[in-house]
Amino acid sequence: MTGDWLETFTAWVGSHPDWLIMALFATALVESLAIAGLIVPGVAILFALAALAGKTGIGLGEALLWAGLGAIVGDLLSFAIGRRLKDRLHAIWPFSRYPAMIANGESFFRAHGGKSILIGRFVGPIRPVMPLVAGALQMPWQRFVGFNLLSATAWAPAYVLPGFFVGSAMSGSVQPPPHFYPILAAAGAVLVLIYALLLRLRLGVGEGSPFYQWLEQRMAGYDATHRFWRLYTNERPSRRGEFPLPSLMLAIAALSLFLILGQLTPVSDLLQQLDQRVLNWFSLLRQPLLDPPMILLTMLGDPPVLIAGAILASLSLGFRGYYAAAAHIAVAAAVTTILVWLLKAGFAVPRPEAVLHPPLSGAFPSGHTTGITVAATLLASFIAAEGTNRQRWQTYVLLSAPLVPVALSRLYLGVHWFTDVLGGLCLGLAITGLARASYSRFDRVPIRADASTWLALLAWLLFALLYIRSEWVGALARYAPL
Known part of the structure; x- marks a missing residue:
């Protein structure tokens, strides 16, 4: 009715x-x-x-x-x-x-x-x-x-x-493809449901919340769903058998946002106008004094730097016996690299024409934004998991901060559209959410920092400095404005 x-x-x-x-x-x-x-x-x-x-x-x-x-x-x-x-x-x-x-x-x-x-x-x-x-x-x-x-x-x-x-x-001049409306409707319905659960009804997704308890009871009613629930439930005594529902909700919501953005960006005149206006605004900010720090920031998100960090983190954890954590970091890095490459080729969004030698790959999603989002938020999630609720939020805010300047550097240098950066952020959060949800079943003991942790961090910083030094002249030429 x-x-x-x-x-x-x-x-x-x-x-x-x-x-x-x-x-x-x-x-x-x-x-x-x-x-x-x-x-x-x-x-x-x-x-x-x-x-x-x-x-x-x-x-x-x-x-x-x-x-x-x-x-x-x-x-x-x-x-x-x-x-x-x-x-x-x-x-x-x-x-x-x-x-x-x-x-x-x-x-x-x-x-x-x-x-x-x-x-x-x-x-x-x-x-x-x-x-x-x-x-x-x-x-x-x-x-x-x-x-x-x-x-x-x-x-x-x-x-x-x-x-x-x-x-x-x-209303755009480009005709949407056949899958446009089904994907948009499905992703939109998921976001509306999550919005209703978290904000409108305030049911929450943490252990002890009404929605968590209701879902746990429903999953226990069937053998297959009960096995799934128990398989991914955290086994730490201090966590009291908590299912990683918040991580899954983060992954689903971020993936839904990515799908919606991916469908709308090629056909929405409004989003394309927004992209152009953001590009024009950042082009007005460009000046020789700001170029070096922005190039430095963007190079910290280059694939070699991020992949080296993932390898060193995996080795440090693996040598100390945290095999599951090491494997999840390595797999997250591999999935991020492969997905970004496939999605760039699939969407084939052209880059802005703002620098002398823009990257040859497609623009959507931003690989730098995706990579730094996965690196920063996954690191924050491992560290925050060992603190109190208040310390967790402080850790997330502090360690997720680097993704903002790296993302802004891509816009400043004119090698990405605004929607590319948003897409990279959503994709990165989806990968982090899935990685944390998957790791929950292996999370049996606290992960503590020791000498090998600081050694791995020092080795990464040394690698990053050597990489930036070796590529600096080429980067200045590549990102020079037209």
């Missing part, structure tokens, strides 16, 4: 494009309005309307502006209602029908203050009530408006861009 109504609504709006902007505004408003966001399928309608906007040629900035304004107005109305009702919020319909939701919103607001407005835009059951609760608890108007504007700035692209890109691809 809902599907028929949604199809009729989008068809009518599609035949009346003058009303499309107002429909975007109204849908975003209702989606953000207290309680109403639970009843109206705002996410589905926004996706359909954004796709229509991309297909009919409405500007992306215009679509983002009106959707963002609708979200801002919806939250402001909710906040005003909360200020008006104050302590009577639990006694007045329809809010009286959702006492647990409002109680959770109040607890969340007291714990996080103004940040709850930002988080509440995206997170499950508290989303429709956070502005309402903020008003009822007498948050100052000025403070609320500031957080409201910040949250809408992030919310509008997250909800509008996916549909807009699909719509722009459907």
Whole structure:
């Protein structure tokens, strides 16, 4: 019934494009309005309307502006209602029908203050009530408006861009291949499901979360799935038999994003325009003073440097008896190298014409970004696994930091499009997630650093320095701007 109504609504709006902007505004408003966001399928309608906007040629900035304004107005109305009702919020319909939701919103607001407005835009059951609760608890108007504007700035692209890109691809001059829509639909459905589990419903994927427990019970109901669950469950006593569901979810989500990007990039005029604008912007930044450090950064992501690091890490772990960890690092490096080569040849996206001697391989995905993402995040995952929950996040942030400058160096030097870098990041995260999930069944004892670890690191640094020194003159010539 809902599907028929949604199809009729989008068809009518599609035949009346003058009303499309107002429909975007109204849908975003209702989606953000207290309680109403639970009843109206705002996410589905926004996706359909954004796709229509991309297909009919409405500007992306215009679509983002009106959707963002609708979200801002919806939250402001909710906040005003909360200020008006104050302590009577639990006694007045329809809010009286959702006492647990409002109680959770109040607890969340007291714990996080103004940040709850930002988080509440995206997170499950508290989303429709956070502005309402903020008003009822007498948050100052000025403070609320500031957080409201910040949250809408992030919310509008997250909800509008996916549909807009699909719509722009459907209206492009290039005819999508037959597999375009099935892959797009399957990958999109996976992302929507993950989004619902992690953010909208806040079921979580860690051990002890409702979704984890539900899935464990379902997997135990069949012999084959139960064997799969037990096979990949961590055997460390300190981990209490934890299945690597977060790693699998990371891999599936990143792979879905990669597939969507890979389908849209060749046929979407909008993405191609974005690529060109990013290339033009970075070309304006190029100057002789910045070229040497950017070339140095990009050379740290060269395949010989990354492969040498993988070999040394595998040897260090293997000599100490951590055979499974060594094998997983070696296989991850080999899979990354082969996949990047195959995908570049398969997509055959031409490189930007910005340097004298661009690489001969295809542009999508960025091999440097893929390689440094796998190297940095896989290293971070092995180190973070031995720390507390708080230390894990600090480790991930610190050790994943190198992938940002390496990725930016590819854009600065003009040898990759922006979508190439995004594709490389998604592919790298997918490989890391699968590697960590596979390693879980062998993760029986902690991995500790010793003298061989530091020796391997020193040997890698020495190799990197020798490699950069030997290739420096050639790199300066290759990356010289046209």
